[in-house]
Amino acid sequence: MTTAPPLPFAPGRAPRLPVWAAPMAGGPSSTSLIAAVGAAGGLGVLPGGYLSPAAFEERLDALEAATSAPWAVNLFLPGPPTADPAGVEAHAARLGPVAAAHGVALGDPRWEDDGIDAKVDLVLARRPAAVTLTFGCPAPELVARIREATGAVVLVTTTTPEEAVEATAAGVDGLVVQGAEAGGHRGAFRDDPALPGGGELVPLLELLARTRAATPLPLVAAGGLMGGADVRAALTAGASGVQLGTALLCTPEAGTSEVHRRALLDRRYPGTTVTRGFTGRPARGLANPLALAHPDAPSAYPEVHHLTRPLRAAAAEQGDPDAVHLWAGEGWRAVTEEPAADLVARIAHEAGLEG
Numbered sequence: 122m123t124t125a126p127p128l129p130f131a132p133g134r135a136p137r138l139p140v141w142a143a144p145m146a147g148g149p150s151s152t153s154l155i156a157a158v159g160a161a162g163g164l165g166v167l168p169g170g171y172l173s174p175a176a177f178e179e180r181l182d183a184l185e186a187a188t189s190a191p192w193a194v195n196l197f198l199p200g201p202p203t204a205d206p207a208g209v210e211a212h213a214a215r216l217g218p219v220a221a222a223h224g225v226a227l228g229d230p231r232w233e234d235d236g237i238d239a240k241v242d243l244v245l246a247r248r249p250a251a252v253t254l255t256f257g258c259p260a261p262e263l264v265a266r267i268r269e270a271t272g273a274v275v276l277v278t279t280t281t282p283e284e285a286v287e288a289t290a291a292g293v294d295g296l297v298v299q300g301a302e303a304g305g306h307r308g309a310f311r312d313d314p315a316l317p318g319g320g321e322l323v324p325l326l327e328l329l330a331r332t333r334a335a336t337p338l339p340l341v342a343a344g345g346l347m348g349g350a351d352v353r354a355a356l357t358a359g360a361s362g363v364q365l366g367t368a369l370l371c372t373p374e375a376g377t378s379e380v381h382r383r384a385l386l387d388r389r390y391p392g393t394t395v396t397r398g399f400t401g402r403p404a405r406g407l408a409n410p411l412a413l414a415h416p417d418a419p420s421a422y423p424e425v426h427h428l429t430r431p432l433r434a435a436a437a438e439q440g441d442p443d444a445v446h447l448w449a450g451e452g453w454r455a456v457t458e459e460p461a462a463d464l465v466a467r468i469a470h471e472a473g474l475e476g
């Protein structure tokens with residue numbers, strides 16, 4: 122049904138369906154979720170973000186033991202340390218009392234590179250179907266090294282046609298095109314502090330059309346895809362594949378925290394918003410009090426991520442969703458509790474991908 126160019130997967134590593142489980146770091150993308158999506162013919166993506174290299178290695182081992190289906194990995198590319206340390210201090214001063222009310226102190230707002238070099242080395246020894254990179258444009262040498270060592274297709278998340286052009290020049294095999302509707306962090310290459318979303322916030326179908334015109338590369342669409350009609354529209358607009366994020370958050374296999382699940386299913390908050398308040402990078406989540414209270418939070422990732430971590434962990438443990446990052450895309454009201462394999466099969470059927 123689509124005339125979009127296919128991704129050049131290595132022999133035996135192409136998923137039967139062009140339906141991917143989006144990488145969701147921080148818990149939701151459990152081994153069983155990735156394996157269930159793979160067993161249903163989709164492609165699960167193991168997120169490497171936030172994990173120590175040792176924990177990432179364990180997750181790779183567990184996934185390889187759990188599935189014989191193709192799978193993929195996602196890594197965060199580090200940005201520079203914040204240019205706004207005063208903004209971080211001001212944010213800390215505002216959040217200190219909130220943390221104290223939850224019985225914890227704020228964390229150390231340190232910069233780090235998410236262990237990217239060690240994680241790349243771990244991936245080089247494996248056989249993923251795809252390696253997706255987020256939060257920046259990879260150097261052409263990195264793209265070539267990953268492709269040559271693993272045989273994987275290498276993709277990068279883009280949020281504008283300009284980023285698509287930059288990524289194409291870096292030699293990637295495809296793009297994960299992230300529309301404005303998407304839950305979680307914006308994957309923009311650079312976080313422009315002057316813009317609340319860190320960059321242009323382009324709705325998915327418009328972004329696919331503009332990206333399609335800017336690059337010949339295969340595109341995998343992400344953002345707000347909750348049902349077969351959404352998937353069909355994305356494929357018709359020029360995508361070769363789709364990523365489901367929020368749609369999978371409440372499946373029984375997902376490692377989503379109880380407080381996050383309940384906030385989604387109970388419709389506790391009226392909608393979503395994009396905020397830097399939790400991590401210092403714009404991210405879309407349910408519009409809870411902490412998300413709404415800090416429109417002036419600094420552009421400082423991962424400094425603010427580390428600053429707020431103890432607060433978010435304590436709030437989640439105490440069952441208080443008001444101070445937890447509840448990442449969710451704009452389609453969140455359509456979330457279901459179906460098993461992941463049923464959800465993938467239903468969406469594929471509705472989208473006309475299989476009988």
Ligand SMILES: Cc1cc2nc3c(=O)[nH]c(=O)nc-3n(C[C@H](O)[C@H](O)[C@H](O)COP(=O)(O)O)c2cc1C
Binds near residue numbers: 144168299306365
């Ligand atoms: C809880 C959560 C965690 C996420 N973590 C990552 C991640 O680790 N890496 C990444 O590239 N994208 C991440 N994202 C973004 C998703 O990969 C994807 O772009 C998004 O979920 C698509 O929009 P949707 O949620 O509306 O389906 C995350 C999204 C959510 C909801």
